[in-house]
Amino acid sequence: xxxxxxxxxxxxxxxxxxxxxxxxxxxxxxxxxxxxxxxxxxxxxxxxxxxxxxxxxxxxxxxxxxxxxxxxxxxxxxxxxxxxxxxxxxxxxxxx
Numbered sequence: 042x043x044x045x046x047x048x049x050x051x052x053x054x055x056x057x058x059x060x061x062x063x064x065x066x067x068x069x070x071x072x073x074x075x076x077x078x079x080x081x082x083x084x085x086x087x088x089x090x091x092x093x094x095x096x097x098x099x100x101x102x103x104x105x106x107x108x109x110x111x112x113x114x115x116x117x118x119x120x121x122x123x124x125x126x127x128x129x130x131x132x133x134x135x136x137x
Contacts, residue, residue, distance in 0.1 A: 055083040057108050059118035063088055073118035074100040074125050081111060101125030108134075 059076035060067040065086070070076030079089040089111065093103035101121075105128035108116060115135045129136055 053083065054115055055081065055111065055113045056115040056117065057081050057089070057111070057113040059116070069117065069119055071119035073116060073121045074104040076104075076118065079108065079113075081113065102128055105129050105132075 057079040059070035059073045060078045060080050061070050061076065062068065063078055065080065067078070067080070074091075075094055076091055077094050078091060081087045081089055089107070091104060091107065093100045093107070096103065101124040105125045108129070109132060113134065115137065116129060117137045121129070121136050126136060
């Protein structure tokens with residue numbers, strides 16, 4: 042399911058994939074905010090370690106802020122919980 046705004050040719054895509062491992066062969070994490078890593082794809086591929094992965098609370102908003110800081114406009118994960126989804130869709134990010 043795709044939620045949010047569609048990308049246009051005028052907008053460069055920066056895509057974050059919630060990942061269980063540190064490379065492109067890693068499984069997609071089932072919960073975005075609890076992913077240990079995000080693989081960031083734009084003109085190059087980079088690895089983003091998620092410091093809030095083990096947080097007792099607030100992982101969704103923290104992960105959303107982290108991705109917003111990296112100028113991500115598309116997030117791919119198995120599931121994105123309500124708080125994170127609300128923050129990302131308010132900022133016109135697409136969630137897959």
